[in-house]
Amino acid sequence: MDSQIQTCYLPKTILDCSSHLLQQEDDLSKLKRLVILHCLEQDNPAVLKTGTAWKTLLNMQDSTFKSHLRLTREQFHLFCNQLRQHGMSDDHSPGGPARIPVEKKVVMLLWYLANQNSFREISDKFDVSQGAAHNVIIEMLDRTCAIAEHYIVWPNDCQKTIQAALFRRSCGIDGIVGAIDGCHFRIQRPPVRGGDYLNRKAYYSVLLQGIVDDLGRFTDIFAGPPGRVHDARMLRLSPFFNTHEQKLGGYKLLGDGAYVCNSFPFIVTPKRDNGALGEDDLRRNAMICSGRVIVEQAFGRLKCKWRRLRELQNSRVDVVVKVIVAACALHNMCIGESESTCDEHPIRCPREEDENE
Known part of the structure; x- marks a missing residue:
């Protein structure tokens, strides 16, 4: 049995499980089952996502909401409604069959602009494929630029x-x-x-x-x-x-x-x-x-x-x-009508390392 295990290039998780399985009845058949499952995963690898609960971002306290998404809750809903008025709807993602709500697309855009995450990280955070993440961001940039004239007047x-x-x-x-x-x-x-x-x-x-x-x-x-x-x-x-x-x-x-x-x-x-x-x-x-x-x-x-x-x-x-x-x-x-200072740097903004000239 030891020679059989040594000749197989198995992941550490399977080898760890094998020591426990060998102490039980029919241990060889169970170990074989793990090996088969591992081989199947190589043909259809599972993609693990951590962003299945993205809606929790919308239920945070107002101060935390603005800290992460840069907009107040009222501004966020105003932006979503503005996009809907210009034809945006909860349609199918360009990268797959899953439906992506308008609110989720807006959150993805705001997160993209407020951070320097890669599309791989955005894909993981919002539980979409990398292709869908890229397509959503490009779509949202196009739609935001299309309504920019309503804000830059x-x-x-x-x-x-x-x-x-x-x-x-x-x-x-x-x-x-x-x-x-x-x-x-x-x-x-x-x-x-x-x-x-x-x-x-x-x-x-x-x-x-x-x-x-x-x-x-x-x-x-x-x-x-x-x-x-x-x-x-x-x-x-x-x-x-x-x-x-x-x-x-x-x-x-x-x-x-x-x-x-x-x-x-x-x-x-x-x-x-x-x-x-x-x-x-x-x-x-x-x-x-x-x-x-x-x-x-x-x-x-x-x-x-x-x-x-x-x-x-x-x-x-x-x-x-x-x-x-x-x-x-x-x-x-x-x-808005009164904010004229930076939330993060009220005394000095721009920062010295920001190259503006």
Whole structure:
């Protein structure tokens, strides 16, 4: 009997069971049965999943719910209802016959954006195949981008008047309705024209141009230019540049030194400090910086809340852009009417290790 066991390459679990079975009647037949079951598993391997109880995420305390999914319970249900209104339903998964509820797909998307888990880990956590996890995330990114215009909205005339008053109170400059800047998002080198995405800080990135209001809500975004593109050139390439006169209507934006150019009279920028600036110029530069810091904080909060943005592993640039746009839309949803600080870093945000420039 010992020689029979030694000549078989059995897993440790079977060998452990064999010592107990040999002490019972008909021990040889029972051991053979275990060997047969093991062989059958090799042809039809069982995939163990730990996420069969994913609904427990929806029954957590409000603070824990928001900590994991980044949205409040009310925002979560609002997002689900918004998706349903635009045609989403509890349909069959693209990767198999199992039905995946809308709520589960939303939780999977939020978990994907809020963490840096692989599709293998998401598959395990939510009890779906890796193919289904990938298909659900891509579907949800597409659907979120499709309704992003409901959350990223340019202010109307009344709102611009209010914005101008709020910026006047915060920085002391009249006629300002927003702040503009660019932000880098680290990616892997794309297979096509990868060198274009190598930025001046020697890593590969995709750019986002964002215009925010006084609370850091995005009122206009333009995502996708390669990392080596200068902020001024990105602005010229953006749809906003062609419509800025109509959108601004005589108001202006706050920007940094990257927009010091005669082509952008609608952006208020600080004067270059060559050591000869007078007190009035220095004071005005400080006022501009205090007003435009809101856009830097918005980028920082975006990366703090949606950690997927800190390093995007997708090599497909189109998917990277969808992730950024979806995160910006959810960022606006989270802010509401009063939230303007980061939950995790209320004193300093962005973090020093977040590369936003």
